[in-house]
Amino acid sequence: MMTSVNGDAIRVGVVGVSRGMAHAEQASRVGMQVVALCDQHENALRKAGEALQVATYTDYDEFLGHDLDAVILANFFHQHAPFAVKALRSGKHVMSEITACKTLGEAVALVRAVEDTGNIYMIAENYVYFAYVQEMRRLYQAGEIGEMQFGEGEYMSPFAADVWNRLSPGLDHWRNTMPSTFYCSHGFGPIMYVTDTMPISVNALSIPNFESDEENLHVRRSDKASVRVCRMDNESLVSLNGHWLRGHGSWYRVHGTRGLMENLRDLDRQEQLRVVHETWDMREGDVQEKVYKPEFPMLGDLAQSAGHRGGDLFTNYYFAKAIKENKQPWLDVYKGVAMSMVEIQGWRSCLENGAPVEIPDLRDEANQARYEDDNWSPFPEDRGPGQPPPSIRGNVEPPAESIAAAREIWRKTGYETDYGLH
Numbered sequence: 481m482m483t484s485v486n487g488d489a490i491r492v493g494v495v496g497v498s499r500g501m502a503h504a505e506q507a508s509r510v511g512m513q514v515v516a517l518c519d520q521h522e523n524a525l526r527k528a529g530e531a532l533q534v535a536t537y538t539d540y541d542e543f544l545g546h547d548l549d550a551v552i553l554a555n556f557f558h559q560h561a562p563f564a565v566k567a568l569r570s571g572k573h574v575m576s577e578i579t580a581c582k583t584l585g586e587a588v589a590l591v592r593a594v595e596d597t598g599n600i601y602m603i604a605e606n607y608v609y610f611a612y613v614q615e616m617r618r619l620y621q622a623g624e625i626g627e628m629q630f631g632e633g634e635y636m637s638p639f640a641a642d643v644w645n646r647l648s649p650g651l652d653h654w655r656n657t658m659p660s661t662f663y664c665s666h667g668f669g670p671i672m673y674v675t676d677t678m679p680i681s682v683n684a685l686s687i688p689n690f691e692s693d694e695e696n697l698h699v700r701r702s703d704k705a706s707v708r709v710c711r712m713d714n715e716s717l718v719s720l721n722g723h724w725l726r727g728h729g730s731w732y733r734v735h736g737t738r739g740l741m742e743n744l745r746d747l748d749r750q751e752q753l754r755v756v757h758e759t760w761d762m763r764e765g766d767v768q769e770k771v772y773k774p775e776f777p778m779l780g781d782l783a784q785s786a787g788h789r790g791g792d793l794f795t796n797y798y799f800a801k802a803i804k805e806n807k808q809p810w811l812d813v814y815k816g817v818a819m820s821m822v823e824i825q826g827w828r829s830c831l832e833n834g835a836p837v838e839i840p841d842l843r844d845e846a847n848q849a850r851y852e853d854d855n856w857s858p859f860p861e862d863r864g865p866g867q868p869p870p871s872i873r874g875n876v877e878p879p880a881e882s883i884a885a886a887r888e889i890w891r892k893t894g895y896e897t898d899y900g901l902h
């Protein structure tokens with residue numbers, strides 16, 4: 481295993497120069513040095529390479545040949561696992577953007593690559609490190625609200641059609657084809673982090689686009705939102721709501737055996753925390769209702785200027801720390817694949833009208849063997865017999881005028897020529 485030189489910067493390469501550039505910036509603030517970039521979009525890669533003055537590669541295998549300790553993956557949402565496995569098995573530590581994997585078979589391969597190599601793997605679920613989520617974890621661990629019986633994690637992120645099309649170049653781009661149960665970790669990660677619980681099953685239902693919906697101007701072929709209800713390993717339930725519905729924001733609520741905590745919903749007070757106890761169950765020091773804006777427990781000055789309410793700084797900080805201490809981070813491979821499996825198994829559940837579907841514990845080798853060949857995938861490159869559609873309405877085709885409007889935008893961004901979109 482390649483390790484960084486003690487005290488020296490960890491040499492890191494970044495794949496995907498869109499979201500990846502945010503990682504490149506934060507990595508360099510917490511003891512890592514970005515030394516190489518990789519992207520197949522040549523125009524974007526050239527600009528990014530000039531900005532950072534580092535080596536650039538369009539080919540991932542050649543990029544892995546660069547002198548690197550670690551790789552940060554910010555390539556397409558559903559293509560991380562094979563890239564991560566290759567990097568781990570060539571001696572690199574890996575931090576992967578969400579999602580960890582698109583099939584259960586990939587989940588097994590990823591877990592085995594980490595177990596076999598001992599290299600660090602971290603899923604970059606940044607919402608876990610909002611100041612108020614870190615405070616919720618501190619309070620939960622101190623016993624403030626007892627044990628979670630019900631949790632709610634909600635992530636809504638609607639976009640206007642033109643912005644959507646710019647962000648999603650190509651009819652097969654992951655944003656246009658990802659079923660509504662996917663991208664669940666911004667809702668789920670914080671609840672798992674606060675309570676240290678893991679999912680064991682999921683029931684999910686999907687909401688399609690409506691006739692009256694502006695979404696019909698998009699070229700998305702998947703549904704608008706879903707509700708995923710997870711049974712957790714302490715018998716509690718967690719409801720995950722997301723994610724293209726109107727009303728942008730992230731909300732987390734934990735009902736415990738001794739009280740409730742949640743962040744506020746008003747736009748200008750979402751970073752405030754509300755902690756509630758019942759009047760008939762107050763203990764010494766308890767207050768019936770407390771509302772306040774928590775500070776970061778550390779690195780507050782740096783976090784203030786980092787994206788996603790400081791979360792982008794902390795994912796890079798904890799990745800560097802894990803490498804230096806040679807100890808897997810809290811957001812380890814098992815948490816990463818658990819969140820992805822809620823997305824995958826959640827989609828199975830939607831297509832069976834909400835039936836419960838197991839989330840296997842992949843720390844167990846017997847479960848690894850059971851799922852190693854499970855390649856069930858709703859993504860375009862896997863289309864074929866036995867594979868599921870991206871919508872509960874089936875394989876929906878977008879209207880011709882929406883496709884024409886999207887193509888016009890892709891032409892302007894230069895993606896059309898780079899990817900040969902048509």
Ligand SMILES: NC(=O)c1ccc[n+]([C@@H]2O[C@H](COP(=O)([O-])OP(=O)(O)OC[C@H]3O[C@@H](n4cnc5c(N)ncnc54)[C@H](O)[C@@H]3O)[C@@H](O)[C@H]2O)c1
Pocket residue numbers: 495496497498499500518519520521524538540554555556557558577578579604605606647788
């Ligand atoms: N955690 C967050 O808050 C957050 C925010 C935005 C995006 N993301 C995640 O970051 C990832 C990237 O998101 P994005 O919005 O930048 O997506 P994107 O599709 O706009 O960009 C992906 C980039 O990866 C490159 N790429 C794809 N395949 C490649 C390959 N084989 N070799 C080299 N480069 C390749 C593409 O050319 C593109 O530039 C996704 O996984 C997404 O979920 C996370």
